Amino acid sequence: MTVRSILDTKGHHVVSVEPEAQLSAVIKLLCERKIGAVLVMNQTRVDGILSERDIVRVLGERGASVLEEPVSNAMTRKVVNCRENDTVAEIMEMMTTGKFRHVPVVENGKVVGLISIGDVVKSRVEEYEREQEALRDYIKTA
Numbered sequence: 511m512t513v514r515s516i517l518d519t520k521g522h523h524v525v526s527v528e529p530e531a532q533l534s535a536v537i538k539l540l541c542e543r544k545i546g547a548v549l550v551m552n553q554t555r556v557d558g559i560l561s562e563r564d565i566v567r568v569l570g571e572r573g574a575s576v577l578e579e580p581v582s583n584a585m586t587r588k589v590v591n592c593r594e595n596d597t598v599a600e601i602m603e604m605m606t607t608g609k610f611r612h613v614p615v616v617e618n619g620k621v622v623g624l625i626s627i628g629d630v631v632k633s634r635v636e637e638y639e640r641e642q643e644a645l646r647d648y649i650k651t652a
Contacts, residue, residue, distance in 0.1 A: 513601060513615055514594035516633050517623040524614070524624045526551040529558070529582035533568075536560060536581050546626060547612040550585045556621060558585030561612060591616040592625065598633055601625060 526549040527536050536548060540562065547561040560581050568576050568584040576584060592601055592613045601613060605627055615623035 511598045511633055511637055512594065513592055513596045513598070513623075513625055516598070516625055516629050517594065517615060519633075520623070520629055522623045524549055524621055526621075527560070527581055528552065529580060529585075531581045532577075533565070533579055533581055533584055534577040537565060537577070547624070549589075549614055549621065549624065550581055551621070554620065556589055556591075556614060556616075557582065558587045559589050559612060559614070560585040561610070563611075586610075589614060593617060594622065598630055598637075602630055602634075605630070 525539070525543055525545060527539070529550050529552060531550075539548065540546065547559055549556055550558040550560055558581075564584050564586055590604060590608055590610065590613060592604065592615055594615055594617055604613065605611060611627040613625045614621050615625060
């Protein structure tokens with residue numbers, strides 16, 4: 511199974527904000543959309559990613575006054591990307607090793623989606639269920 515198959519099911523919509531956006535406004539956006547991260551983009555270029563973990567970290571380090579600062583002060587600047595042809599197993603390893611839960615999907619320099627650990631787990635569970643059903647069918651016909 512590939513990243514493309516996840517995006518074909520989930521969709522290619524990506525929520526992004528500008529680096530100058532106020533952190534408190536982005537927190538509200540995360541809550542409204544019920545998502546765990548947003549890409550921080552300057553037009554079509556990815557400048558960073560802001561996740562719930564980034565927010566907790568910066569609040570713990572600097573206190574509530576950070577809520578009035580721009581997202582660029584809290585975001586993760588080193589963003590690890592993947593491609594549509596990458597396998598789900600590769601993405602799982604990447605997320606586990608890097609200890610992050612969201613990966614932008616980039617093709618030809620353009621962001622075409624965002625994969626979360628929840629998307630990866632859901633796709634693996636569906637894959638296992640299909641395999642179990644195929645085995646049951648095989649046993650029935652044997």
